[in-house]
Amino acid sequence: MEAVVAVVALIFVLFMVLGAYLTVKVVGAAKRGVDRTITQARRTVEDSTLRAKTLAQPGALGELAQLRLSLRTSMRATQDALHAGVAEDESLKESLGLFERLSVHGHELDDELKRLEREPDRPRLVERLPALRERTEQITKSADALRWAARDRARRFADDDLDSLSQQIDMEAGALRHWATEPPPAHTPPPWPEAPTAAADHQTWPETPETPEPQSAEQSARPAINPPGQRPTYPWEKKPRPESTT
Numbered sequence: 001m002e003a004v005v006a007v008v009a010l011i012f013v014l015f016m017v018l019g020a021y022l023t024v025k026v027v028g029a030a031k032r033g034v035d036r037t038i039t040q041a042r043r044t045v046e047d048s049t050l051r052a053k054t055l056a057q058p059g060a061l062g063e064l065a066q067l068r069l070s071l072r073t074s075m076r077a078t079q080d081a082l083h084a085g086v087a088e089d090e091s092l093k094e095s096l097g098l099f100e101r102l103s104v105h106g107h108e109l110d111d112e113l114k115r116l117e118r119e120p121d122r123p124r125l126v127e128r129l130p131a132l133r134e135r136t137e138q139i140t141k142s143a144d145a146l147r148w149a150a151r152d153r154a155r156r157f158a159d160d161d162l163d164s165l166s167q168q169i170d171m172e173a174g175a176l177r178h179w180a181t182e183p184p185p186a187h188t189p190p191p192w193p194e195a196p197t198a199a200a201d202h203q204t205w206p207e208t209p210e211t212p213e214p215q216s217a218e219q220s221a222r223p224a225i226n227p228p229g230q231r232p233t234y235p236w237e238k239k240p241r242p243e244s245t246t
Contacts, residue, residue: 046072060125061117067136068113074140075106078147085150089157095146102146106139 050072053065082099086092113132119125 060122060129063129064113064117064125064132067132068110070140071106071110071113071136074143074147075103078143079103081147081150085154089153092150092153095150099143099146102139102142106143109135109139 050065050069054062054069056062057065078099082092082096086096109132113136116125116128116132
């Protein structure tokens, strides 16, 4: 009895632990989903704000907003392209590692541009714009190079696969149409009869029966079968008894 109670208690504890683990996993997944949604919403708001600043604020502030927008757009596009490609092509892992190192410099530049948006000293800000523009172009150029290299590689593999597939399809189509290119089967002519033998050289044909001559009147009057004659009697034969009339 005590063993049964111990087994039931152990099963209950296992169910409790499993339920707690599943709850933590579900809560963690939900939290990650919420964080991802909040991050995407924040990113969308910031991008919309930067686009508005590039149009509404001319001068140094507008150029700062334009630099941040181009930097964020290039880095995000490259990140998405590399993460999507590394799942199919493991050779992109090295490119992804280089991009992560480049992202460190990108985040530093984005934070610096964001701080300079609140800089009250406008002449000093104007002096720093050429260096900021050069750094932004350098980072975006490197990010664009990685992105386009990954896309060219993926397109090259796709083109090679398409060419190979097209060749296989052409071969299969040719094999399916092989009946149309085959020459028609040659009809074998019948063999000639063998040469006649010596015995066949003297072939005789059956004689045509002669036409019977017309019969005379006597012959035609003669019956076809002779009538039976009188049968001879012998002495040892018994005489026929007369038939009784009674």
